[in-house]
Amino acid sequence: MDWFAPIDAYCERLGPGVWAEPANAITNLAFVLGAAVALAEWRRAPGRDGVSLAFVLLVAVIGLGSFLFHTLANGWTLLADVLPIAVFIYGYFALALFRFLRLRPAAAIAGTIGFAVAGQVVERLAAPVLGSSASYLPALLALGGMGALLAGRGHGAGRPLLLAAAVFALSLTFRTLDVPLCPTFALGTHFLWHVLNAATLTLCLLAAIRHPRRA
Numbered sequence: 001m002d003w004f005a006p007i008d009a010y011c012e013r014l015g016p017g018v019w020a021e022p023a024n025a026i027t028n029l030a031f032v033l034g035a036a037v038a039l040a041e042w043r044r045a046p047g048r049d050g051v052s053l054a055f056v057l058l059v060a061v062i063g064l065g066s067f068l069f070h071t072l073a074n075g076w077t078l079l080a081d082v083l084p085i086a087v088f089i090y091g092y093f094a095l096a097l098f099r100f101l102r103l104r105p106a107a108a109i110a111g112t113i114g115f116a117v118a119g120q121v122v123e124r125l126a127a128p129v130l131g132s133s134a135s136y137l138p139a140l141l142a143l144g145g146m147g148a149l150l151a152g153r154g155h156g157a158g159r160p161l162l163l164a165a166a167v168f169a170l171s172l173t174f175r176t177l178d179v180p181l182c183p184t185f186a187l188g189t190h191f192l193w194h195v196l197n198a199a200t201l202t203l204c205l206l207a208a209i210r211h212p213r214r215a
Contacts, residue, residue, distance in 0.1 A: 002075065003074060003075035003076045004074050004075065004076070005074060005075060006073055006074055007069075007073045007074055007075070007078060008073070009073075009132075010024060010070075010178055010179075010188055010190045011178050011179055011181070011182035011185075011186065011187070011188030011189075011190065012024050012186075012187055012188045012190065012191070013073065016073070018071045018072065019071065020073075021070045021071070021073070023187055023188075023191040024070040024188075024190050024191050024194065025067055025070040025071050026191075027191040027194040027195055028063045028064075028066045028067040028070065028194055029063065030063070030194055030195045030197075030198035030199070031059055031060065031062050031063025031066065031194070031197075031198045031201070032060055032063045033198065034059055034198040034199065034201055034202035034205070035056050035057070035059040035060040035063070035202075035205075037202055037206075038052075038056045038059065038202055038205035038206060038209060039053075039056050041205075041206055041209050041210070042056060042209050045209050045210070045212065047212055049208070049209065049212035051095065051208070052205065052208045052209045052212060055088065055091070055092065055095075055204075055205055055208060056205055056209075058084060058087060058088050058091070059088070059198075059201050059202070059205060061084045062084045062085055062088060062201070063198070064080075065077075065080035065081045065082075065083070065084050065085075066081050066194065068080045068081070069081035088201065089139045090112055090115070090116060092204055092208070093111075093112050093115055093142055093146075094108050094109065094111075094112040095208060096146050096157075096161075097111045097112065098214070099208070099211065099212075099213070099214050100146070100150055100155060100157050100211065100214075101149075101150075102214045115138070115142060118138065119138030119139075119142075122134075122137055122138045122141065123135050123137065123138060130172075130176055131176065131179075133172055133175045133176040136168075136172055136175070137172070139168070140165060140168050140169055140172060143161060143164055143165040143168060143200075143204075144162065144165035144169075146161055147159070147160075147161030147162035147163075147164070147165050148162060155211075156210065156211055157207040157208075157210075157211045160203050160204075160206060160207040160210075161203070161204065161207055163203055164200045164201075164203035164204050164207070167196055167199050167200045167203065168196070168197065168200040170196055171192070171193050171195075171196030171197045171199075171200060172193070174189040174190070174192040174193050174196065175189070175190060175193035177189050178190040178193070
C-alpha cells in the first residue's frame with residue numbers, strides 16, 4: 001500500500017489539493033468545541049475523574065485526525081482518522097460496562113471483546129446496504145441498547161445515551177447519503193456527519209463526567 005497515495009472518498013473532494021474538502025475539513029472544529037464543552041463540565045465536576053478527562057482529550061484528537069484526513073487525504077491520515085474513533089468506541093463501551101452496569105474489570109474486557117467480534121459480523125451483513133458506514137452500525141446499536149438498558153434501570157446516564165443514539169442515527173444517515181446524493185448536491189452531506197457525530201460524542205462525554213462512579 002502506498003501510504004501517501006491520494007484518497008478520494010467523499011463527494012466534496014474534486015482533486016488532490018489540501019483544501020479540496022473545505023466543509024469537511026472545517027467542520028472538524030465541532031469535535032474541538034465538543035471537547036471544550038465537556039472539559040468545562042469536567043472542571044466544574046467534583047473529583048475531576050481522570051478517565052473522563054482522557055476521553056475528552058480523545059475527542060479533540062478525533063477532530064485533529066479527521067481534519068488531517070480531509071485535508072491531506074492519504075493512507076496514513078486515514079489511520080489518523082479511524083484509529084482514535086475506534087479507541088473511543090471500544091474504550092467507552094468498556095467504561096459503560098464497568099461504570100454504568102457495574103461489571104467487574106475482567107467481565108467488562110470480555111464483553112468489549114465480544115462486542116468487537118459481533119461488530120465484525122454486523123458490519124459484513126450491513127455493508128451491501130450501508131457501504132463504508134456499516135462499520136459504525138455496531139456502535140449505534142450498542143449505544144442505543146446501552147441507553148435503553150440504563151434508562152430502564154433508572155440510571156441517570158440512560159437518557160443522555162439514548163439521545164446520543166438518536167443523534168448518531170441521524171449522523172450516520174448523512175454519512176451514508178454523501179455519495180448517493182452527490183449528483184444533485186455537490187457539497188455532499190459528510191460535513192453533517194462531523195457536526196452531529198461531535199454532538200453524539202459530547203453527549204457521551206457528559207454522561208461519563210456526570211456519573212463518575214459505579215452506581
